[in-house]
Amino acid sequence: MSDSTKKRTLDAFFRPPPKKARVSDNNDLKIGDSSTIDKDQSIETELKSLPSTIGRAINDQADLDLLYFEPYIPKYLEREVFQFLRKELFFYRVEYKIKRGGIETDIRTPRYTTVFGVDETSRFDETGEVVDASTGRKVEKDKNYSKYPPRPIPKCLDDLRSSTEAATGCKFNFCLVNYYASGSDSISYHSDDERFLGSLPAIASFSLGAKRDFLMKHKPVAPNDNAPPPAETKPIKLPLASGDMILMRGRTQANWLHSIPKRTGKNAEDGGRINITFRRAMVKGGTENYYNYNVGSGPVYKWDETRREMRLWKS
DNA sequence: TCATCTCCAGATGT
């Protein structure tokens, strides 16, 4: 492979390529046995025409409001986007120590993470500098931005963000990316109900790569003598496939928990899954929080195509 | 400064 597209940057991914770089001489862009159409031209066109299906509402339980696109990114594009993102993004694996019964244990957060974006009080100017959203003046030395300078959302992810805004009517300024390398990577039950997202936050969650189960259950409800007992709710299991998108909105985050549980046995080595979430942080504290917990100060990892695993990145 | 709450990975139980 010696063509120019091999050197394409993350930002250039969905940009129209030079006219002469065609799929027929570009191994990177060949996808299985798909048709002979010019992928380079169609990628941008297709991205603008996403989603490829209409969303199905799942709102038949208390406090639950989901919109499920199966898929959002079409079959012929999904693999290519997965491989491209895994290859190009730098990932982090947040590490910390805890003491258990007096014994210090190293915890490696069981997934690779990264994050882009800045909260609603700021934006990026043309050069990528953080400026005040209303005055346009450069934001300097804010404690919330000093530890981890906010980074603009890369072009291809930002195009997906725009598409998602158009499809959902929601606004997003943050993009979190997780990579679950195998069935032993996971995330425990939690809600994305951080205060800095405001009340009733909408979060769009994309799946690429391996199919993984997405579990949801209602938060426990404290008994209340003055109120009638809450309606029964039943847990949900969605086997999220590559290209799928699930929008969680309304009272969902305030009342439901979700997780990606570990998987063993024949499902353990699944080839890896990328999760992209778009959110909207309202205040500067949200920016600091997201960079702190998704970038951190630990080592940097990058996908090694030869070894087919994440490797420590040495600059 | 202290008490309480929340978070979440890992251990344990079914």
Add this chain to the structure above:
DNA sequence: GACATCTGGAGATG
């Protein structure tokens, strides 16, 4: 193997 529940240190909160 799947998954619910328990545990407990750390950081946030008031």
